[in-house]
Structure formats: C-alpha cells, structure tokens
Amino acid sequence: MPTQRLRLTVRGRVQGVGFRPFVWRTAQAQGLSGFVHNTGEGVTIELQGSSSQLAAFRHQLQHDLPPLAQIDSLQQSLLDPLPEAGPFEIRDSSGGITHARLPADSATCPACLNELFTRGDRRYRYPFINCTDCGPRYTVTHRLPYDRANTSMLPFLLCPECRSEYQSPHSRRFHAEPTACPNCGPQLQLTDRFGEPLKGDPVHGAWQILQMGRSIAMKGLGGFHLVCDATSAEAVARLRQLKHRPGKPLAVMALNIDSVRAFCEVSPAEAAWLLRPERPIVLLQKKAGADQLLPDIAPGIGCIGVMLPYTPLQWLLFYQALGRPEGHDWRRQPCERIWVMTSANLSGEPIVTSNQEARERLNQVADVFLLHNRSIVTRCDDSVLALQAGQPLFYRRARGFVPDPLPLAADGPDVLALGAYLKNTVSVLRGTQAFVSQHVGDLDHPLSCEALEQTAQHLLDLTGVVPQAIACDLQPDSFSSQLAQQWSQRLGIPLLPVQHYRYRSP
Ligand SMILES: [Zn+2]
Numbered sequence: 001m002p003t004q005r006l007r008l009t010v011r012g013r014v015q016g017v018g019f020r021p022f023v024w025r026t027a028q029a030q031g032l033s034g035f036v037h038n039t040g041e042g043v044t045i046e047l048q049g050s051s052s053q054l055a056a057f058r059h060q061l062q063h064d065l066p067p068l069a070q071i072d073s074l075q076q077s078l079l080d081p082l083p084e085a086g087p088f089e090i091r092d093s094s095g096g097i098t099h100a101r102l103p104a105d106s107a108t109c110p111a112c113l114n115e116l117f118t119r120g121d122r123r124y125r126y127p128f129i130n131c132t133d134c135g136p137r138y139t140v141t142h143r144l145p146y147d148r149a150n151t152s153m154l155p156f157l158l159c160p161e162c163r164s165e166y167q168s169p170h171s172r173r174f175h176a177e178p179t180a181c182p183n184c185g186p187q188l189q190l191t192d193r194f195g196e197p198l199k200g201d202p203v204h205g206a207w208q209i210l211q212m213g214r215s216i217a218m219k220g221l222g223g224f225h226l227v228c229d230a231t232s233a234e235a236v237a238r239l240r241q242l243k244h245r246p247g248k249p250l251a252v253m254a255l256n257i258d259s260v261r262a263f264c265e266v267s268p269a270e271a272a273w274l275l276r277p278e279r280p281i282v283l284l285q286k287k288a289g290a291d292q293l294l295p296d297i298a299p300g301i302g303c304i305g306v307m308l309p310y311t312p313l314q315w316l317l318f319y320q321a322l323g324r325p326e327g328h329d330w331r332r333q334p335c336e337r338i339w340v341m342t343s344a345n346l347s348g349e350p351i352v353t354s355n356q357e358a359r360e361r362l363n364q365v366a367d368v369f370l371l372h373n374r375s376i377v378t379r380c381d382d383s384v385l386a387l388q389a390g391q392p393l394f395y396r397r398a399r400g401f402v403p404d405p406l407p408l409a410a411d412g413p414d415v416l417a418l419g420a421y422l423k424n425t426v427s428v429l430r431g432t433q434a435f436v437s438q439h440v441g442d443l444d445h446p447l448s449c450e451a452l453e454q455t456a457q458h459l460l461d462l463t464g465v466v467p468q469a470i471a472c473d474l475q476p477d478s479f480s481s482q483l484a485q486q487w488s489q490r491l492g493i494p495l496l497p498v499q500h501y502r503y504r505s506p
C-alpha cells in the first residue's frame with residue numbers, strides 16, 4: 001500500500017487538555033510516524049503511513065478525544081512522504097497565540113478522585129490533585145501560552161516524581177501545568193478570624209467548626225465560599241445575619257444526585273448538567289418537605305440552587321464528615337450532609353479571592369478560614385442555570401464556561417466591549433468568536449469597577465487581541481462607558497456606543 005503524509009491543523013480547545021499525548025498514543029498504536037506540536041493556531045499534526053492507518057487515526061481523532069478537548073475545525077493537506085520517517089514524537093511548542101484557546105476550569109475527574117481516596121496513594125487526601133483531564137485552568141492563568149510559568153503554580157517547583165509524570169506522554173499528567181503533590185505543591189491552612197493558624201488537620205478542623213453550627217470561609221477555584229450546615233436552622237440564620245442577607249436564596253452543595261433527590265426533583269437532563277465537568281449551580285424544583293430539611297435556604301420560592309463538589313477540597317469535606325470511610329462506594333451513596341456554599345462577599349462587592357482580602361473583609365462573617373497558598377489569578381463566581389425544555393438558560397455564565405468562546409455568524413474586526421452598568425460582563429471579539437467574560441457584577445461599588453478593568457485586561461491578555469474598536473453602553477455616565485472613553489483615547493481607536501436594551505410597551 002502506498003505511503004502517504006498528511007498534515008492536520010486542529011483548532012479548538014486542544015492545548016492543556018491532554019491532546020498531544022492522546023495524538024501520540026493514537027499514532028503510535030496505529031504504527032504511524034510523524035510529530036505533533038502546539039502552535040499559535042492550535043495543534044499541528046504530521047502523520048506518515050498507509051491510507052488505512054491514516055483513516056483509523058482520523059476515526060479515533062473524531063470519536064475518542066480526551067474529556068476536555070474539543071475540535072472547532074480541522075484542516076488537512078497532503079505532503080510528499082519523507083524517505084526516512086522515525087517514530088512518532090511530541091515536539092516543543094512554537095508560535096504565538098493567534099487561535100490558541102485556554103481551557104476553562106474543570107471538576108476533579110474520576111481518575112483523580114480514585115487516587116484522592118486510595119489510602120497509600122501518594123496523593124491520598126491531597127487537596128490540589130489534578131491532571132490533564134481536570135483541575136484549575138482559567139482562574140490560575142495570567143496569560144498565554146498556557147505554560148506553568150504563566151500560572152500561579154510558578155512558585156511551586158516540581159519534585160522529581162511529579163516532574164517525571166509531567167514529562168511522560170504515558171502519564172495523565174503529561175504537561176498538566178497545575179500538577180502537584182504533597183511534597184511540592186500548595187498546602188492548606190486553617191486560621192482563626194485573626195489570621196492565627198489553628199493546629200491539627202485543616203479539613204478535620206473545618207468540619208468540627210461546621211458541626212458546631214458555625215461558618216467557614218473556604219478558598220475555592222475562582223473565589224471564596226462561605227460554608228455552613230444547610231440542614232441547621234441556627235447555622236443558616238447565623239450566616240444570614242452575619243452576611244446581612246436576610247431573604248435571598250442560598251446555593252447548596254450535595255455529595256451526589258441521590259443526595260439531591262432527598263429535597264429536589266431531578267430530571268435526567270438536570271442530573272446530566274449537575275454532573276458536567278463545568279459543575280454549574282442548577283436551579284431545581286423543591287420537593288415537599290424541602291423547606292423542613294433545608295430551613296430558610298430558599299424562602300418563598302419553589303426552587304433551590306444546587307451543585308455537586310468540583311474541587312478536591314470540597315470532596316475532602318464530605319469525606320471527613322462521613323468519617324473517612326474505606327473504599328469508594330460512599331461517593332455514590334446518598335449522604336445527608338448538605339452545605340450552604342455561597343459566594344463569599346459582602347453585599348454589592350465582588351467575590352473575595354485573596355487570603356488577605358478574606359481576612360480583612362470576612363472576619364465578621366466567617367468563624368475560621370480554610371486557606372491555601374495557590375493564588376487565584378482571576379475571580380470567577382459559580383455559574384447558575386436552569387433548564388427550560390431541556391435547554392440551559394443561564395442566569396450567570398462564569399466558572400467552567402469562561403473563557404470558552406461563543407461562535408459568531410460572521411467574521412469581523414477585533415473589538416473590546418465593556419458592558420453595561422448592571423450585571424456587567426466584558427466581551428472580546430476575535431474573528432468569528434466572542435469571548436464573554438465571567439460575571440463582573442453591578443458597577444455601583446468601587447471594587448466592582450476595579451474588577452471590570454482587571455477582567456478586561458486579563459481577557460485581552462488571554463486572547464492576544466489588540467482591539468480595533470471599543471464598544472460601550474450608550475449611557476455615558478456609567479463607569480464602563482467612562483472607562484471605554486479613556487481606553488479609546490489612550491489606544492487611539494474608535495468608540496462605539498451601543499444601546500443595549502430597549503423598553504417595550506406592555
Ligand atoms: Zn484528573
């Protein structure tokens with residue numbers, strides 16, 4: 001059979017998600033030669049072999065992708081075969097960031113959970129376990145290219161074991177930029193509200209506080225959560241009083257779908273959304289008795305915002321509450337522990353992200369602080385959605401979904417849009433893609449205005465876009481419009497005021 005050589009240019013979510021080792025393993029299994037590398041376009045693959053070997057590779061590329069990878073476009077061209085082709089290899093990255101895409105944060109994968117709860121595993125109970133199939137991405141990355149040096153994992157030097165996994169295409173942690181272990185990675189710390197470290201195991205200590213009906217401020221992926229026992233009327237009332245949030249609904253976290261069914265209806269479609277790696281908060285219909293089981297969680301309304309654990313630390317809190325059971329069955333069994341898991345902020349302010357900020361702003365709200373020393377680069381609230389006729393209706397599109405772009409119908413100039421006064425988000429248009437930022441919030445607080453500026457700059461850094469125009473709300477006196485005017489003058493580019501809503505007569 002004649003030898004062919006093929007070049008594939010793959011665009012989409014193909015960097016930082018285990019795509020190159022997948023290509024390497026697939027090409028090797030088919031006996032193909034050639035190479036794969038990251039480029040500014042995405043990933044380029046060159047393959048040499050028979051037409052049946054190439055067809056088998058293409059089939060696997062379409063059907064067996066790693067869980068977080070996503071192909072937007074695939075271009076192919078035929079090349080002249082090389083006279084001598086060695087074994088298939090992974091080559092170093094090259095090029096800029098023209099079309100590269102940073103992945104969103106993703107819930108801990110089943111393989112990492114198995115390690116997390118296997119006694120004797122070197123990452124047993126390690127709260128920062130991750131791999132190329134899961135873990136933090138957007139919230140730890142300063143800029144592209146997506147390399148460890150450009151993330152908040154920079155201060156943590158890989159130990160020899162982690163380095164060997166990082167360098168091996170056989171490993172799930174090949175180029176897993178945030179990979180770590182207890183010997184070389186971030187560490188937890190439990191402190192009191194004055195910042196004094198508390199002795200003993202931090203997760204055990206946090207669980208003891210929750211058992212006493214008190215609340216903890218817990219550092220998550222895109223910001224802090226305030227956590228208390230959602231089944232305790234006293235604990236919830238106390239949290240509401242301290243947070244000055246008397247009536248608004250609070251989101252809760254349950255261990256698994258069967259645990260949620262104790263208080264809410266869960267359709268198959270809702271279960272699928274709860275379990276997705278993006279782990280959004282899903283608004284679910286209350287069952288009879290929900291208000292007795294979860295007193296004052298969502299007073300006066302028919303639904304509750306529910307999510308499942310998505311960080312190793314959240315999993316560890318359930319594991320601790322259950323008495324660190326043997327084996328893995330407990331992860332699938334109904335569990336009565338339900339936590340309030342609400343964004344840690346004071347009314348009108350953005351979610352708190354740094355340890356110091358947490359101590360300064362939350363010391364009247366939380367009894368203890370479950371902290372760690374991996375910085376959150378960009379704040380990102382939990383996403384919130386409800387299903388309507390099986391389709392997601394987003395109330396807030398943030399963690400897990402940002403920075404995945406939305407496709408546009410037509411190509412156009414690169415534009416930065418700074419959003420409206422209420423429920424602000426930033427957008428960057430790049431070709432046929434719109435990168436919509438996480439929810440920034442209402443611009444009636446100086447910290448939200450600061451967050452808008454940071455979010456806009458971060459999104460430009462991650463997309464590599466130099467805007468040709470700036471769009472803003474037609475209303476000239478909102479902070480976002482004023483910032484747009486300043487930036488348009490500074491960059492010497494046109495300002496495009498847009499009326500973003502209109503009144504309809506009833
Ligand atoms: Zn994983």
Ligand SMILES: [Zn+2]
Nearest residue numbers: 159162181184
């Ligand atoms: Zn290590």
